Amino acid sequence: MGSHGDEYSSASSVKNPTIKFTKLFINGEFVDSVSGKTFETIDPRTGEVIARIAEGDKEDIDFAVKAARHAFDHGPWPRLSGSERGRIMMKFADLLEEHAEELAALDTIDAGKLFSVGKAVDIPHAISCLRYYAGAADKVHGKVLKMSRELHGYTLLEPIGVVGHIIPWNFPTVLLFVKVSPALAAGCTMVVKPAEQTPLSALYYAHLAKLAGIPDGVLNVVTGFGPTAGAAVSSHMDIDAVSFTGSPEVGRKVMQAAAESNLKVVSLELGGKSPLIIFDDADLDMAAELAILGILFNKGEACVASSRVYVQEGIYDELVKKLVEKAKAWVVGDPFDPKVQQGPQVDRKQFERILSYIEHGKREGATLLTGGKPMAQNGYYIEPTIFADVKEEMLIAKDEIFGPVMALAKLKTIEEAIKKANSTRYGLAAGIVTKDLNVANTVSRSVRAGTIWINCYFAFDIDCPFGGYKMSGFGRDYGLEALHKYLQVKSVVTPLYNTPWL
Known part of the structure; x- marks a missing residue:
């Protein structure tokens, strides 16, 4: 361990990280928004503009969902063995580790988070999340059923499909990987809508996902605002599940949009007054x-x-x-x-x-x-x-x-x-x-x-389910419960040989 002076010198060298990615990430490419519009992301230390970011809205969400749907229906990701998905996720985690200092700095200038905590806690937590679910990817299996009649039955666990993840601004790295990691392990494809206040690290993670070997269309990132891009995720007819962390007021809108579109599966974490x-x-x-x-x-x-x-x-x-x-x-x-x-x-x-x-x-x-x-x-x-x-x-x-x-x-x-x-x-x-x-x-x-x-507080662990009662929402992050949010249970039944089944 270096002295505080050494640490501060190191931190000073990344105080102004180069902003490399400001466009939407759709189907493995960085692209401008359809409208060509951009918005400012602000440094809360000074109130000054860091960069202009592509402003995605409904049309961009449509393109991202189309890419995710094609990747799910026809691409390799859901069809890879769990161990192969896990191997790629491990590579993704290694890349986060290699770029930890730069990633922590992005969240510091974008969200005002402590650089030392980002580097020592947030980025390592995201890495642990990826590795935990990478290890679970080849352990997704159903059950053989003891049927009450002369039937052979078993269940399959299959990826739910295209998932929409709406990420809040307070933990832009941790909460992105809390949602993305189990969905990747399950074999889903996805569209991520980061908070408009903190888009920088999410775009960088999209770049690293491609470097790791995650196929095009599996992980798409559309930056933009809640009432436009976020609402388009919640109401999209071709998104099968949506995971949202934010306020109860917006959580209600997400549920309503999901119900009025295709009755997609919803999980909500809506804060607390602990x-x-x-x-x-x-x-x-x-x-x-x-x-x-x-x-x-x-x-x-x-x-x-x-x-x-x-x-x-x-x-x-x-x-x-x-x-x-x-x-x-x-x-x-x-x-x-x-x-x-x-x-x-x-x-x-x-x-x-x-x-x-x-x-x-x-x-x-x-x-x-x-x-x-x-x-x-x-x-x-x-x-x-x-x-x-x-x-x-x-x-x-x-x-x-x-x-x-x-x-x-x-x-x-x-x-x-x-x-x-x-x-x-x-x-x-x-x-x-x-x-x-x-x-x-x-x-x-x-x-x-x-x-x-x-006799403790903030004692989180990746193996310990996390979620709310009452208006704090429903559904659980962390643990294998989170993996099961992104899986469907399919029952398969056949009659035993020469046995009447009616």
Whole structure:
């Protein structure tokens, strides 16, 4: 390991990566949009334009779907053995590894993500995703059935077809590969619509996919806006399944479009308002660390951010003091600097949205303990913000803010903790901090959320299914459950020799 100075010098050398790919990637080629239109992608550190990107819309989605459909119906990808698909996916992962620094830098200038975290966490996670599902590609098989009559039956697992992936902007690399990897392993072809805020890395991944040997038409990337390109994916008659991560409002539109077109299979991850419940017996230092990390990691732009923190009254005052100290010491600044812990919010719209929620919190009577203002510098930086005395009916307790804003409240009993944790329309994740196994088990079984972390937070693993309850959506990413989202079950039945089958 080098010194911090060495790391910063290395980071400085990629602060302005060359933008190599700005066109749509359809059928193995980079092409202009049909309309010829482009849009600006902005550096949130400065508000300045990085590059102009091809703006795809319905016609471009049509071309991409046509390429994906031809690749599925007539191309080699679904017909390759699972081991051969896995071999190509492994090569794809190796190429990500070779270009990790450049890829991390693209997400830093496009999304404001910490370069050090991108290089150490996001890119390696994407590589692990590819390798995990590459290893699963040759293990997709059905079952021989024990039929109740004189029949021989078995099931086949077959790729679902052409898949549309709509990717959000907060984890542009991780969430692309969380969706693309199992779909590739299953033998599907696909159209990827990255977020308009963060198109750069997705286009680079399309280039690397071709270098790895993924056949033309299997992985297409159409950059553009949600109401045009995204809507065209959701409503397309020749897309068989769509996977979307984003807001509940847009998730509803995706479902509606899927229902009104060809009843395509839909999986949705729609964010959360995740509670972190800290009981009196908790290790104070660990609890404070988890609470701060839970809301400030990735500048609060995380679907599972622990934005509601409930603390039992016996340790409340002492813990609040520690949280405020940590928030004030949190380093906000240039995401290429390894000493920095929080970069800028993704764009001006999100920056202003977060600030408006902070104003709501003040007006509704929550106590602002620290932060609450934009930083006095260029770009979309916001101070780490903590509100206390937050009531359940306040907007900052109900809505997913997607920023560095913590809502604190005091608890008395376990029953109150469970009730407050469940008093949300969301149900994506929750955290519990306690040394009492009975408390941990009781609360984890009672909180309605897809993932419960006990004495940890952000403890993701590729083998551990992830998804939501309630308005946080349905369907699971990670694990073999994700692979099965992209497979159809076909039953095959034949009568046994000379046996009547009616």
